Amino acid sequence: MTSPAGDDPNGAAQPQADEMAAAVAEFARQRDELAVITHRMETETVEVTSPDGLITVTSALNGAITGLSLAGEEHRDLTGAALAAKLLEALVTTREAAQAAALQVAGPLVAGPGPAGTMVPGDPLGDALADLDALFRNPFQQQTEQDRL
Known part of the structure; x- marks a missing residue:
């Protein structure tokens, strides 16, 4: 005869195993999504030409x-x-255009508080998150304006 789930030590373990499997599946989905985003960030480009047509920069x-x-x-x-x-x-205009395009690609990833700080240094996934985090949380435009002063 089978015992009720409350009496069966394996009955309590099943929900935890299901939660763990769901967490692992979600992590794998996010990892795959990050790999696609990282590839796009490295391969897609923007091209900006100065208003006078003299300079063209691709990033x-x-x-x-x-x-x-x-x-x-x-x-x-x-x-x-x-x-x-x-x-x-x-260069500044091109960087701004690249950042705007990058936000379109990685917007959902960078909308949160920044998971990069929770990753292990040296881990490719953590390094990619840290790079994305730095790209969007380091206001290049403000640095450039300060450098001009």
């Missing part, structure tokens, strides 16, 4: 600059300081 969504080009020969007429200012402006 991956993770902020890595992947291309820089100068149109024509007009840059030769600029002073070093003027060219540097135009380059910096184009």
